[in-house]
Amino acid sequence: MKISDFLNRVSVLDKAGMSLNGDTNIQDLRVEMLGKDESLMDVLDENGEKLGEVDSVNIRYLVTKYSELPSMDLLDHFREAIVIIDEKGRIFYINEAYKKILGVKARKVVGKYIYDVEGSALLYEVLKSGKAMVQEKHFVKSVNKYVSLRMCPLYKENKIIGAFSIFTDITEIDNLSNEVKRYSGIVDEYHREKEAESETLRSQIIGNSPNFIHILDQAGIVAKTDAAVLVTGANGSGKEVITKLIHMSSARRSKPFITVNCSAIPDSLIESELFGYEEGSFTGSRKGGQMGKFELANKGTIFLDEIGDMPLQMQAKLLRVLELGEIEKIGRQKNVEVDVRVIAATNQPLPELIKQKKFREDLYYRLNVVNLTIPSLKDRGNDVILLANHFADVFGNKYSKRLTISDEAYRAIARYGWPGNVRELQNSIEHAVILCSGSTILMEHLPGRIFAGDAAEPDAPSLPAISKDEDVDYFRFMANVEKQLMLEALERSSGSRTRAMELLGLSRRTFYRKLKENGIVP
Numbered sequence: 365m366k367i368s369d370f371l372n373r374v375s376v377l378d379k380a381g382m383s384l385n386g387d388t389n390i391q392d393l394r395v396e397m398l399g400k401d402e403s404l405m406d407v408l409d410e411n412g413e414k415l416g417e418v419d420s421v422n423i424r425y426l427v428t429k430y431s432e433l434p435s436m437d438l439l440d441h442f443r444e445a446i447v448i449i450d451e452k453g454r455i456f457y458i459n460e461a462y463k464k465i466l467g468v469k470a471r472k473v474v475g476k477y478i479y480d481v482e483g484s485a486l487l488y489e490v491l492k493s494g495k496a497m498v499q500e501k502h503f504v505k506s507v508n509k510y511v512s513l514r515m516c517p518l519y520k521e522n523k524i525i526g527a528f529s530i531f532t533d534i535t536e537i538d539n540l541s542n543e544v545k546r547y548s549g550i551v552d553e554y555h556r557e558k559e560a561e562s563e564t565l566r567s568q569i570i571g572n573s574p575n576f577i578h579i580l581d582q583a584g585i586v587a588k589t590d591a592a593v594l595v596t597g598a599n600g601s602g603k604e605v606i607t608k609l610i611h612m613s614s615a616r617r618s619k620p621f622i623t624v625n626c627s628a629i630p631d632s633l634i635e636s637e638l639f640g641y642e643e644g645s646f647t648g649s650r651k652g653g654q655m656g657k658f659e660l661a662n663k664g665t666i667f668l669d670e671i672g673d674m675p676l677q678m679q680a681k682l683l684r685v686l687e688l689g690e691i692e693k694i695g696r697q698k699n700v701e702v703d704v705r706v707i708a709a710t711n712q713p714l715p716e717l718i719k720q721k722k723f724r725e726d727l728y729y730r731l732n733v734v735n736l737t738i739p740s741l742k743d744r745g746n747d748v749i750l751l752a753n754h755f756a757d758v759f760g761n762k763y764s765k766r767l768t769i770s771d772e773a774y775r776a777i778a779r780y781g782w783p784g785n786v787r788e789l790q791n792s793i794e795h796a797v798i799l800c801s802g803s804t805i806l807m808e809h810l811p812g813r814i815f816a817g818d819a820a821e822p823d824a825p826s827l828p829a830i831s832k833d834e835d836v837d838y839f840r841f842m843a844n845v846e847k848q849l850m851l852e853a854l855e856r857s858s859g860s861r862t863r864a865m866e867l868l869g870l871s872r873r874t875f876y877r878k879l880k881e882n883g884i885v886p
């Protein structure tokens with residue numbers, strides 16, 4: 365500190381008998397140099413001009429204190445390492461932190477020249493240039509550490525008398541920042557992966573019919589929003605696939621996608637499944653409680669499948685969640701905020717359920733901000749053939765077979781009603797791929813119901829008539845029915861026994877036994 369720091373503190377003037385320049389360092393004074401008066405003294409510049417006056421009581425106090433100060437020892441308490449060199453570059457001081465950070469003993473360093481101790485000897489350059497230098501990150505090879513450095517020359521009466529360096533060990537910070545960079549790299553990679561996943565998913569959704577393309581377009585539009593979507597459509601038509609596509613095309617794609625099948629959870633458990641519970645909130649509750657699906661889906665999307673089966677009481681709770689954006693966890697006083705996009709799906713006619721008071725109208729409107737109705741497979745024209753080829757490839761790969769579909773099988777596939785929609789087609793093609801031992805899927809490889817006619821409305825086999833008054837011989841009656849069914853199966857399969865056997869769902873052995881028993885073949 366300089367005397368000028370204390371100028372013009374008070375106004376009373378007194379002579380200490382000394383002329384001190386404002387630049388004088390208080391550290392350079394000794395008590396004997398000060399006048400006896402405990403009041404003020406003048407401060408003059410080099411030309412003897414008065415600069416002001418200082419409170420000599422304060423100066424006396426500081427000078428006394430500074431003379432008692434163990435200045436060098438004090439530096440040992442710094443976390444920063446300090447090294448001081450003289451005008452020739454010889455080290456005459458290092459503090460404790462220096463020894464610790466660089467792992468050296470004082471006797472190995474003090475008295476040596478800085479360029480003999482430190483390879484890069486930046487401090488020596490500071491000494492030569494007389495200019496301070498800062499290095500945010502400097503690698504010290506000998507100890508394999510990174511330090512952050514500040515170096516300054518030391519001047520006395522305009523002459524360089526040495527230089528000092530203060531540095532901190534930033535190896536850990538550097539490691540941490542590298543970790544952070546690595547993690548942000550991983551996060552970027554994760555986002556890229558999610559993007560790729562969304563493209564893969566899109567490429568695996570097959571369909572060219574205008575009504576299906578319309579659904580895909582609408583899914584793309586709603587994906588850009590957080591609006592609730594109600595996906596309707598028959599069983600197996602692809603409601604979940606479209607819901608996933610919406611999630612994967614949305615900004616939430618890297619966050620969770622949680623599916624809840626409302627019809628699969630018993631009524632008594634649905635609340636804890638959806639909202640979770642705190643530890644000890646009921647007998648038998650798990651230690652540590654349990655997170656509900658809504659909490660798990662936070663920042664992502666929750667898919668409430670078969671929403672039509674949700675119990676009425678739960679519907680009221682769900683409505684509250686959608687309105688408030690928070691859940692009431694069982695056993696917890698405070699509600700938990702959640703940010704979840706809701707997509708619900710059903711194959712039930714909700715307006716009909718509303719009329720029957722089985723579904724809340726207010727919840728229906730809340731969920732049905734946008735409605736996507738997936739057309740049934742039979743209404744998607746040629747998509748059935750595209751999907752059949754797609755599944756033949758998928759399962760061909762799975763079972764290591766290269767298969768094509770015969771024209772006859774194509775015709776059966778196109779003619780069939782597919783009441784189970786895409787799922788039924790998928791399973792049927794898997795069935796055919798498994799059974800097919802050649803390179804072409806033939807009609808006989810498909811499940812019997814498909815080539816037997818339209819399974820949506822299967823023809824009821826005509827049973828032998830029984831008169832009310834007649835005494836029925838059940839054994840004979842059953843044998844008759846069996847024979848009739850077998851004959852019909854043979855007729856439908858144009859005499860192909862293998863196909864008839866499949867139609868009837870009988871093993872080869874049983875089929876031939878029954879042929880014999882019923883006198884169809886000798």
Ligand SMILES: Nc1ncnc2c1ncn2[C@@H]1O[C@H](COP(=O)(O)OP(=O)(O)OP(=O)(O)O)[C@@H](O)[C@H]1O
Pocket residue numbers: 568569570571597598599600601602603604605606669711751786787790
């Ligand atoms: N357009 C499509 N392209 C390829 N695969 C599809 C397509 N649509 C559906 N699938 C497949 O069909 C199966 C049934 O689809 P999904 O589960 O989405 O139907 P869903 O309507 O949700 O069924 P459910 O009514 O039983 O809940 C799934 O394996 C799915 O991958």
